[in-house]
Amino acid sequence: MRNGEIAEAFEELASLYELDGAVVYRVVAYRNAAKAIREAGVSVAELQRQGRAEELAGIGSTIAEKIGALLEDGSIPSADRMKERIPSGLIEVTRIPGLGPKRARQLHEQLGIASLDDLRRAAEEGRLKDVSGFGPKAEENVMLALAAGADGRDKPRVLLSKALAVGEELVAALRDHPAALRVELAGSARRLADTCKDLDVVAAASEPAALTAAFCELQAIDQVHSSGEAGAKAVTHSGLPVDFRIVPEESFGNLLQHFTGSGKHNEALRGEAVKRGLHVSEYGIADDEGGGTEAFETEEQVYERLGMQFIPPELRENRGELKAARDHALPELIVEADIRGDLHMHTIASDGRNTIREMAEAARDHGYEYIAITDHSATHGFNNDVSPDELERQLERVRELDVDGITVLAGTEGNVLPDGSLDYEDDLLARLDWVVASVHTSFRMPEREMTDRMVAAIEHPLVDAIGHPTGRMLGRREGYALDIERVIEAAARTGTFLEINSNANRRDLPDVYARAAAEAGVTLVIDSDAHGVDTLPKMLRYGIATARRAWLTKEQVANTRAWPELDKARKRSR
DNA sequence: GCCGTTTTCGGCCCGACTGTTTTCAGTCG
Numbered sequence: 390m391r392n393g394e395i396a397e398a399f400e401e402l403a404s405l406y407e408l409d410g411a412v413v414y415r416v417v418a419y420r421n422a423a424k425a426i427r428e429a430g431v432s433v434a435e436l437q438r439q440g441r442a443e444e445l446a447g448i449g450s451t452i453a454e455k456i457g458a459l460l461e462d463g464s465i466p467s468a469d470r471m472k473e474r475i476p477s478g479l480i481e482v483t484r485i486p487g488l489g490p491k492r493a494r495q496l497h498e499q500l501g502i503a504s505l506d507d508l509r510r511a512a513e514e515g516r517l518k519d520v521s522g523f524g525p526k527a528e529e530n531v532m533l534a535l536a537a538g539a540d541g542r543d544k545p546r547v548l549l550s551k552a553l554a555v556g557e558e559l560v561a562a563l564r565d566h567p568a569a570l571r572v573e574l575a576g577s578a579r580r581l582a583d584t585c586k587d588l589d590v591v592a593a594a595s596e597p598a599a600l601t602a603a604f605c606e607l608q609a610i611d612q613v614h615s616s617g618e619a620g621a622k623a624v625t626h627s628g629l630p631v632d633f634r635i636v637p638e639e640s641f642g643n644l645l646q647h648f649t650g651s652g653k654h655n656e657a658l659r660g661e662a663v664k665r666g667l668h669v670s671e672y673g674i675a676d677d678e679g680g681g682t683e684a685f686e687t688e689e690q691v692y693e694r695l696g697m698q699f700i701p702p703e704l705r706e707n708r709g710e711l712k713a714a715r716d717h718a719l720p721e722l723i724v725e726a727d728i729r730g731d732l733h734m735h736t737i738a739s740d741g742r743n744t745i746r747e748m749a750e751a752a753r754d755h756g757y758e759y760i761a762i763t764d765h766s767a768t769h770g771f772n773n774d775v776s777p778d779e780l781e782r783q784l785e786r787v788r789e790l791d792v793d794g795i796t797v798l799a800g801t802e803g804n805v806l807p808d809g810s811l812d813y814e815d816d817l818l819a820r821l822d823w824v825v826a827s828v829h830t831s832f833r834m835p836e837r838e839m840t841d842r843m844v845a846a847i848e849h850p851l852v853d854a855i856g857h858p859t860g861r862m863l864g865r866r867e868g869y870a871l872d873i874e875r876v877i878e879a880a881a882r883t884g885t886f887l888e889i890n891s892n893a894n895r896r897d898l899p900d901v902y903a904r905a906a907a908e909a910g911v912t913l914v915i916d917s918d919a920h921g922v923d924t925l926p927k928m929l930r931y932g933i934a935t936a937r938r939a940w941l942t943k944e945q946v947a948n949t950r951a952w953p954e955l956d957k958a959r960k961r962s963r
Numbered sequence: 964g965c966c967g968t969t970t971t972c973g974g975c976c977c978g979a980c981t982g983t984t985t986t987c988a989g990t991c992g
Contacts, residue, residue, distance in 0.1 A: 411964095414975060418964035449965050487981080489990050522989085526982060589992095619979090632992085647977090652992070659976035664969070670977050 390434045390460055391870065396427035398459055398468070399452070404480045405471040407490040408497075421447040424653070426456075428708070430905030431874050434460055478504030481541025485534050487527065495520055505541050546584035547629060548863060549931065550893035553578055555625055556588045559609060566603045568596040571641050575648035576632075580702045581934035583863055583896055587630040589648045592620075593638035604633050640672050642685035647671035649688075653707035654700075661711065662695060669695070703937040708901075720942050723915075725933045727943040730759035730952060733802065733825050733856060733888065733916030734925065738783050739764035740773040742921035745786055745797065751922035753795035759952040761800035761823040762787055768804050768812040769829060775801070777817055784820065796952050798822035802856055807831045807838075809845025811852070818851040825888065825916075827856030828869065836870035843871060847879040853959055854886035854914050854947075857897040868897070877906045884960035886914040886947050889939075891932025903939035912958070913939075914947040 403419035425447040426433045436442050437460060442453040455465045475497075482493040482505060496502040499520050500511050508531065511517050517528040556574045563572045569592060573579070576589030594600035597618050605613045605621055610631070614622045620634040636644040647655065647670065659669045666677035673684035674694055685691045689699045697714035701722055704710040713719045734748055735741035741748070745762055752760045764783065765773045775783065780801060787799040800823035803811040811818065811826060818824055826846045834842065846852055858876060859868030880887050887906050890897045895918070898906065903913055915932040919925040936946060943949040947958065956962065 415964050417975080421965080447965070451964060487990070491989060522983070524983060530982095587992095615980090648992090650992090652976095656976055663976070668977075672978090 392426050392429055392433050393867070395433055395456060395459060396423040398465060399423035399426065399455075401477075401480070402455075402465055402468045404483065404490070405468055405475055408475050408479055408483070408494055409471055410494065418447070419452070422452045428706075428901050430901045430908075432872055435872070435874065476503035478507070481505050482508055484541045484543070485531060485539050487530050487534070492522070495522065505535070509535050544586060545864060546586045547627075548584055548893050549578065549581060549934070551627070552585035552588060552629065555609060555627060555629055556590065559588070559590055559604075559607060559631065562607055562609075563590070563592060563600065563604060566600055568594045568599040568603070570594055570638050573645055575645055576650060579649050580651065580705055581931075581938065583899070583935075585629075587632060588625075590631060590633045591641070591644050591648050592633070592635045593641040593644075594635050597635045600635060601633065634671075636671065637684075639686055640684040642687040642689070642691050643669075643673050644671045646688045646691045649702050649705060651706050654705040654710070657707045657711055658695070667695070701937065703934065704940065706938075720940050722937045723933065723941050723943045723946055723949065725929060727946070727949040728757075728915060728929060728933070729950065730757050730761075730796075730948050730955075731917050731919070731925065731929070732761040732798070732800070732823055732854065732914055732948055733763050733890070734760060734919040735764050735802075736762055738762075738775055738779065739769065740771065740920060742923075745783075745790055746792060747922055748919070748925060749790065749792040749795055749797045751925050753792060755926040757795060757926075759796035759798060761798040761825075763800040763802040763823065763825050765829075766801050766803040766812050768806070777813060780813065780817060798952075800824060802827055803852075804829050805842060805846040807834065807842060809842040809849075811846070811849060815851060821851075824852050825854050825856045826852045828860055832860060832866075832869045834869065836872055839869050840872040840875050843876050844879045847876070847883055847885045851961065852885060853961070854888050854916075855880070856888050856916075856918070857890040857892075857895050858887050859897050859899065859902065861897055861899065862894050863896065865894070873902050873905070877902075877909045877911055880906065880911045881909045884912075884963055886912050886959070889913050889915045889932045889935050890918050891915060891928045891930070891935075892918050893928065893931045896931055896935045898935070898939075900935050900938035903935060903941065907939065907941055907945045912947050913941060913945060916948075 399419050400423045403416050407416045425445045429445060437456045442448050442456055459465050479493050479497055482488055483490050500516060502508050502511055512528055512531045517523050518525050556578050560572050560574050563569055571593040573591055575591045577585045578588055601616055601621050605616055609625045610623045611626045612624045623631050662669050668675040673682040675682040692699050698717050698719050700710050700714045736745050736748055764775050767774055767776055784799045787797055790797055799821050801821055802825045803813055805826050805828045806812055861868035887898055889903055915936055917925055917928045919928060947955050
């Protein structure tokens with residue numbers, strides 16, 4: 390059973406307990422456990438089998454036992470018992486804005502509502518307002534939410550690339566306004582998360598009302614839901630909700646820190662602060678001793694006041710960054726300028742849009758020292774396959790190419806066939822400078838076979854790196870079933886690099902796995918997988934973002950080295 | 964239910980907004 394599925398079961402259990410009226414801390418404990426399981430860099434099922442599940446923060450003996458039951462019997466007994474009393478449709482009711490567990494439970498007890506359909510009927514028949522605590526406004530809001538398409542599912546999140554495009558435009562426009570003193574993008578977009586559910590924009594202004602008015606008038610803004618002195622809530626034409634908040638300039642650091650999150654980071658940070666008599670909010674830090682509240686203009690000052698190193702936004706996920714910052718032991722994270730070459734890209738030989746020369750010149754103009762041309766391979770299909778003969782010709786083209794100021798390597802992105810072999814003969818692969826191996830077919834293999842397949846590719850002596858190792862497509866498909874620990878172990882053992890594919894749809898390896906891989910001694914390689922000169926350097930931003938979220942330093946990434954040095958460090962030279 | 968440079972028991976972030984109340988619980992981020 391995969392981490393996502395186990396996490397799902399505990400999310401459901403938390404919701405059931407919540408509807409059952411359990412103390413909130415128990416509910417929070419299950420939600421925390423679900424998050425810890427989802428984000429674990431290892432297989433939690435495997436961990437449980439080894440009796441080590443309690444090593445994860447947030448998993449105690451009770452939850453470990455429930456994981457065991459879930460793996461053994463396919464369900465959690467306490468959840469099964471509650472489901473006899475609490476209809477599962479009620480969980481969807483709690484996802485209607487304004488209806489939480491308490492009110493959903495009331496509706497169930499007093500009106501027998503057990504599903505969204507029941508809720509719709511009751512609202513239409515005007516029965517909701519008879520429930521104590523409900524009034525005409527509550528009934529109207531339910532109708533509006535249902536009419537607006539609320540279906541009890543979480544709203545889809547948008548890719549970081551899309552969120553940043555909109556967010557950076559908003560920020561630039563606001564900074565142009567004469568009343569603007571400070572304007573920054575905050576929230577998950579600033580943390581460079583894979584996806585965002587909304588945008589948070591924070592500001593300090595000489596005239597808050599004027600800047601808020603200007604925000605509401607921005608071209609990108611479609612509807613404004615509420616607005617006042619302290620900011621506004623709105624939705625862009627692309628449907629992305631935006632929270633805009635203004636505080637006095639002296640509190641800007643506190644506001645930025647608060648709205649950058651994550652929620653878990655702030656919760657943990659505040660919990661630790663309380664133990665020392667400090668209370669952190671978006672307005673400042675209150676001290677029990679003396680009673681005053683200190684405001685800070687910069688985030689650096691906020692963390693310093695709490696006795697910590699400045700924590701880069703990408704690390705603020707409550708994954709150990711608070712302790713590291715207290716110990717002044719945060720890693721020096723990789724930056725885009727550390728990257729010296731790009732080892733995965735396509736040309737017109739397969740599905741790219743530019744020639745080898747065009748890609749080489751674009752890379753050189755960007756400042757890269759080397760690139761590898763890695764078109765798709767013999768079995769790729771989609772009219773993009775490069776036959777062995779064509780690869781021979783491609784090899785000649787690269788050898789004959791003369792572009793000053795950059796080393797161009799001849800390579801391939803070979804397909805890993807279902808049995809783990811590659812789709813070119815070894816003697817041809819051996820003549821290439823660089824081999825990326827990726828899975829592009831037969832995604833639905835069972836975990837053991839898929840892992841065997843991947844490990845076989847990793848063990849191939851001529852494979853330098855595994856491309857987009859999990860195969861996930863954000864918002865579109867899960868990665869294939871893979872025992873990531875075995876993959877990492879094999880990569881570490883053989884010295885095979887694992888790619889962080891920078892494509893904004895992929896960001897694969899995902900951050901938590903990339904971190905686990907680096908900790909196991911695997912070297913990562915950050916590639917653009919560009920299909921044209923337009924995305925060649927641009928896409929790398931997202932790979933770097935994932936690498937930073939994985940706590941990577943430049944030493945852990947192969948292509949921060951010059952090519953001769955990298956060449957000597959790879960597995961073929963062992 | 965979890966956890967421990969306060970604690971193995973008693974804590975567990977902070978504030979805004981809403982709608983329904985007569986002082987606040989529930990929800991949200």
